[in-house]
Structure formats: C-alpha cells, structure tokens
Amino acid sequence: MLSKARTNVPLVSGELTTKEVGGFPVWEVFTQKKEPDAHLHAGSLSAPDASFAQQFAREHYGQDQECTSLWVGLREIFTCDTGGLETYEVFVQWKAGDKHEHVGEVEAASGAEAKIKGAEQFVGDKTNCSMWVAPISKLTKINSATDMIWRETTKQEYRLAKGYSRIVRQKWDALRAKKAVDAYQEEDLKDTF
Amino acid sequence: MSASANVEVNIKDCETADPEKLAVFEKHISDGGLIEPNDWMPEAYRTLMLRMAEHHANSEIVGALPEGEWITRAPSLLRKLALTAKVQDEVGHGQMLYEVAQDLGKSRNAMLRDLITGVTKYHNCFNYPCPTWADICMIAWLIDGAAILNQGTLAHGSFGPYIRTMRRINMEEAFHFKHGEDMVLTLMSGTAKQKKMAQEAFDRWWDPSLAFFGPNDRPDERERPAMKWRMKTATNDELRQKFVNRFAPAAMATGLVINVCKKDENGLVISATPDPKLKLNEETGNWDFTQPDWDEFFKVIRGNGPCNKDRLALRRFSYEQGEWVRRAILDGSTEKPCNN
Ligand SMILES: [Fe+2]
Ligand SMILES: [Fe+2]
Numbered sequence: 001m002l003s004k005a006r007t008n009v010p011l012v013s014g015e016l017t018t019k020e021v022g023g024f025p026v027w028e029v030f031t032q033k034k035e036p037d038a039h040l041h042a043g044s045l046s047a048p049d050a051s052f053a054q055q056f057a058r059e060h061y062g063q064d065q066e067c068t069s070l071w072v073g074l075r076e077i078f079t080c081d082t083g084g085l086e087t088y089e090v091f092v093q094w095k096a097g098d099k100h101e102h103v104g105e106v107e108a109a110s111g112a113e114a115k116i117k118g119a120e121q122f123v124g125d126k127t128n129c130s131m132w133v134a135p136i137s138k139l140t141k142i143n144s145a146t147d148m149i150w151r152e153t154t155k156q157e158y159r160l161a162k163g164y165s166r167i168v169r170q171k172w173d174a175l176r177a178k179k180a181v182d183a184y185q186e187e188d189l190k191d192t193f
Numbered sequence: 194m195s196a197s198a199n200v201e202v203n204i205k206d207c208e209t210a211d212p213e214k215l216a217v218f219e220k221h222i223s224d225g226g227l228i229e230p231n232d233w234m235p236e237a238y239r240t241l242m243l244r245m246a247e248h249h250a251n252s253e254i255v256g257a258l259p260e261g262e263w264i265t266r267a268p269s270l271l272r273k274l275a276l277t278a279k280v281q282d283e284v285g286h287g288q289m290l291y292e293v294a295q296d297l298g299k300s301r302n303a304m305l306r307d308l309i310t311g312v313t314k315y316h317n318c319f320n321y322p323c324p325t326w327a328d329i330c331m332i333a334w335l336i337d338g339a340a341i342l343n344q345g346t347l348a349h350g351s352f353g354p355y356i357r358t359m360r361r362i363n364m365e366e367a368f369h370f371k372h373g374e375d376m377v378l379t380l381m382s383g384t385a386k387q388k389k390m391a392q393e394a395f396d397r398w399w400d401p402s403l404a405f406f407g408p409n410d411r412p413d414e415r416e417r418p419a420m421k422w423r424m425k426t427a428t429n430d431e432l433r434q435k436f437v438n439r440f441a442p443a444a445m446a447t448g449l450v451i452n453v454c455k456k457d458e459n460g461l462v463i464s465a466t467p468d469p470k471l472k473l474n475e476e477t478g479n480w481d482f483t484q485p486d487w488d489e490f491f492k493v494i495r496g497n498g499p500c501n502k503d504r505l506a507l508r509r510f511s512y513e514q515g516e517w518v519r520r521a522i523l524d525g526s527t528e529k530p531c532n533n
Contacts, residue, residue, distance in 0.1 A: 009503070009506050009507050009510045010506065010510070011502050011503070011506045012506060013310075013311070013502070013505070014310065015310060016306055016309060016310060016509070016513070017513070018512075018513050018516040019516075020302050020306065020516070021516070021519045021520045021523045021524070022523060023300050023301060023302055024301075024523075026292070026295070042361075043289050043292065043357075043358070043361070044292045044296075045288065045292065046291075046295075046301055048522045048523055049522075052522070060285050060288065064281070064282060064285060064365065065361075065364070093229075095227075096226065096227035096229045096232070096353050097227035097229075097353045097356060097357070098353075099357060130229065130231075158271055158274050158275045158278065158372075159274075159275065159278035159282075159368060160368050161364075161367035161368040161371040163371075164368075164371040164372055164374070164375045167375055168371060168374050168375050168378060171375065171378035171379065171382055172378065172446075175378065175381065175382050175446075175447060175448075176446070178382070179448075
C-alpha cells in the first residue's frame with residue numbers, strides 16, 4: 001500500500017558524483033498587483049539569462065499571485081553607478097523591513113546621477129531609506145494587457161484560501177447539524193422506547 | 194511548508210564581535226528594529242539566520258516530494274489542480290528561501306548539494322510515509338496549519354528579507370491549510386470507509402504535528418541567540434500548546450479521535466489508544482495532551498526514520514538528472530553526465 005511510484009529511484013548515499021556547473025546570477029522582480037498601484041519588490045530569483053529570468057518571474061511571482069504588470073532586472077543594474085543617458089526607474093525602501101517600491105523615474109547620464117536626482121526628487125530629507133535605480137533599457141517589463149501573466153482563462157479560486165471559505169463553512173454546518181440530529185435521535189430512542 | 198525549529202549556533206563568534214557595535218545592534222533589535230542584508234550584524238547572527246533560512250528552504254522542497262507523488266492519483270480534477278498548485282507553491286517557497294540564505298553567504302549549489310549528501314537537514318516530519326490520500330489531507334490540514342502558526346510568529350522576526358518572505362509564504366500556506374480543512378471535512382462527512390481512512394491517517398500525523406515545533410523548551414530559551422535577537426518570537430512549547438488548543442477541539446468536532454500511537458519501523462501505526470491526558474484544563478485554559486514520542490523523534494532526525502533514505506534518493510536523482518540541463522543552459526554543452 002505504500003507508494004510504488006518512485007521505487008525505481010536508486011538508494012545512493014555519500015558524495016555527489018556530478019560535476020557542478022557555475023551558479024546563476026540573481027535577478028530582482030517587481031510586481032504591480034492592480035492598476036494604478038506602485039510596483040513593489042516581490043523578491044529575487046536565480047536564472048542564467050534574461051529570457052529564463054522572465055520565464056521564472058512569470059511562473060513564480062506572476063502566476064502564484066494575481067498581478068497586472070511585472071518588471072525583471074539583473075540585480076547589479078539596481079545599484080550600478082555607470083550607464084548612459086536615459087530614463088531610470090527609481091525604487092525606495094522607506095525603512096528596514098519594507099519592500100522597495102517604485103516611486104517614479106528620472107532622466108540621468110549615469111546610475112550615479114540617477115541616484116542623486118532620485119534622492120532629490122523623491123526622498124527629500126528622509127533618512128534611513130535605501131534607494132535603487134534601474135536604467136529602463138536593462139529592465140524587462142511584462143504587461144498583462146498584451147502579455148498574459150495571471151492565468152485568467154481558468155478560474156483560479158482553487159489556489160487561494162478564499163476559494164474554500166464558503167464550502168468549508170457549509171461542510172462544518174452540515175457536520176454539526178448531522179451530529180445534533182444523531183444525538184437527538186439517540187435521546188429520542190432512549191426516552192421513548 | 195515548515196520553518197526550522199531548532200538550529201544551534203556557536204555564540205563564541207559574537208563574543209569576538211566589536212562590543213560597541215554589538216551593543217548598538219542589540220539595542221536596535223530590542224527596540225523592535227529590523228536588519229537588512231547590508232547592515233552590520235554579528236557573524237553569529239548571520240550564521241544563525243542563514244541556517245534557519247537554509248533549513249526552512251530544504252524543508253519546503255523535501256516536503257513537496259511526498260505530495261508530488263499523489264498528484265497523479267488525486268481523486269478529482271479540482272483536487273489535482275489544488276495539489277499541483279500547492280506543490281508549486283512549496284517549491285516556490287524553497288526558491289525564495291534559498292535566495293534569502295544565498296544573500297547571507299552560501300551559494301544555492303552548495304545548499305542543494307549539502308541537502309542531498311546529508312550535511313544539512315530538513316524538517317523531520319517529511320521522513321514519514323504517506324500511504325493513502327488521507328495522508329495528503331492531514332498534511333495539508335495539520336502540518337500546513339502548524340506551519341502557519343510557526344511562520345506567523347517568524348514574520349515578526351528581525352531580519353527584513355526573511356520576514357518579507359514569511360509574509361508572502363503565509364498567504365499561500367493559508368490556501369494549503371484551507372484546502373486541507375476542506376479535504377478533511379469531506380472525508381469526515383463521507384462514508385464509514387472514508388472516515389476510517391481519515392482516522393488512520395490522523396493517527397499517523399498527530400504525533401509528527403506535535404513534534405513539528407521542535408523539542409521541549411530549555412530553561413534559558415529566551416536568552417539564547419535565536420530569541421534574544423528576535424529570529425524566533427515564540428518558544429517551541431508555546432507554539433505546540435497553541436496548536437493543540439486550536440486543533441484538538443476541531444479534530445474532535447469532525448469526529449476524529451486523538452490517539453496515542455505506537456508505530457513500527459515503517460512509520461505505520463501498530464496500536465492506537467485515546468490520549469488519556471487530553472482534556473481542557475479549566476485552570477490554565479489550555480488543552481492538556483500527551484507529548485509526542487521524543488525518543489522516536491530523535492531517532493528519525495538522526496536519519497533512521499521510515500523515509501529518510503527515499504526522500505534524499507529522490508532529491509539526488511532529480512539533481513543529478515538535471516545537471517546536464519543546467520550545464521547546457523550555462524555553457525551550451527549538451528554532453529550527458531557519464532555516470533547516468
Ligand atoms: Fe504549505
Ligand atoms: Fe510552504
């Protein structure tokens with residue numbers, strides 16, 4: 001009766017015999033839950049290149065939880081001081097423990113300048129914040145209007161807690177009612193017969 | 194699915210830390226402050242946090258193994274969809290936690306390899322068998338329920354990346370738990386055969402659920418680094434009591450009986466008798482209960498449980514089989530490993 005599905009897996013122990021390949025670089029992912037909310041840092045992932053990073057980000061951060069837009073970028077681009085003249089997205093973590101949130105964009109000649117401009121425009125004299133800036137040319141943006149992220153084609157309630165509240169309540173009610181009836185019938189039989 | 198209950202650390206490191214910096218750090222934490230990866234932290238904090246996140250990550254991906262085996266045998270399309278989503282979530286939790294741990298200084302590859310070769314551990318409860326569909330129901334209800342209790346307190350910890358991960362994970366655990374409750378209620382409102390299957394699975398999982406929170410508290414639990422530095426905010430025994438208070442009456446309301454069980458070396462129950470201690474203690478307001486079999490717990494954690502070898506063998510199998518894929522992705526070489 002125990003599972004036989006995996007019995008062909010050999011029981012080996014000790015050191016691994018495979019040679020390991022190098023590690024994957026780390027990517028940062030931002031998601032927007034709904035319009036017009038700010039993009040919030042959802043987390044990071046390891047992926048070999050931009051196209052894998054996008055796939056993993058969609059699968060992991062986009063399809064587990066509903067979102068309307070998703071941005072992915074190599075971790076380095078958020079802290080890098082170099083770069084050319086272009087638009088930079090600015091993200092601020094207002095205090096330790098918070099997520100970095102998208103606050104706006106600046107035009108700058110480099111990452112370093114973007115940080116200065118970003119601080120002037122969005123942070124002001126607030127202290128203890130952490131700021132990331134990312135050149136938009138290096139950030140991949142996926143929009144659900146043109147490119148599906150959350151699978152809307154099938155109902156997704158089965159993967160959310162709220163999808164079960166009603167049915168669970170009904171089952172508890174039915175179970176309790178049945179118990180009450182059983183108890184009543186037992187009493188009934190005792191008293192009457 | 195579960196967080197590390199007990200990871201020890203050598204606190205000698207912290208004695209060698211700059212005493213002034215350490216004092217500022219500890220004041221910051223006791224004032225409710227949070228730590229981000231770039232902040233100064235004693236080496237012992239970094240090590241302990243890394244081990245906690247790594248153990249937690251290991252548990253998430255090993256926990257998905259027994260559940261994954263049941264996807265093809267789920268009793269309905271809806272259950273199959275939900276179980277697939279749960280397994281995907283759990284592996285996702287592992288991925289997020291490996292990222293947290295990696296940022297503290299150990300590579301993902303090293304962590305995945307240490308798990309397979311037994312250098313590091315995963316949660317003990319995944320060393321028990323899941324012989325029936327009802328085991329899947331009980332895991333989702335009891336173990337994920339226990340994980341929510343535990344992780345709810347971990348979300349008030351002191352390390353930013355870990356607590357952010359806990360908050361996100363807990364939203365998904367809530368689905369696992371609710372789905373588990375639905376499945377248990379389905380069985381317990383069903384036929385005599387379904388109820389029997391549920392009771393037998395409950396007997397297998399009640400003890401591991403109690404043991405889920407880790408061994409009994411030591412007298413100086415709150416002075417130890419994990420609690421002093423607010424990585425944990427509740428003790429094992431406090432969480433266990435909370436769990437029993439919540440789940441014992443619920444289980445009985447469904448018609449389940451809480452038994453004290455003896456198990457054979459395959460993890461299957463050979464005798465079950467109602468827990469003689471189980472009752473609501475009017476004085477304390479808590480439910481009294483029989484402690485899990487700690488001798489058995491330590492035996493299993495040392496590697497001698499019913500499923501330790503199978504779990505690691507399966508993990509090793511997928512890791513080794515996947516090596517050529519990882520290599521092909523990274524350097525374009527498609528040569529398959531010679532040992533396969
Ligand atoms: Fe879970
Ligand atoms: Fe999980």
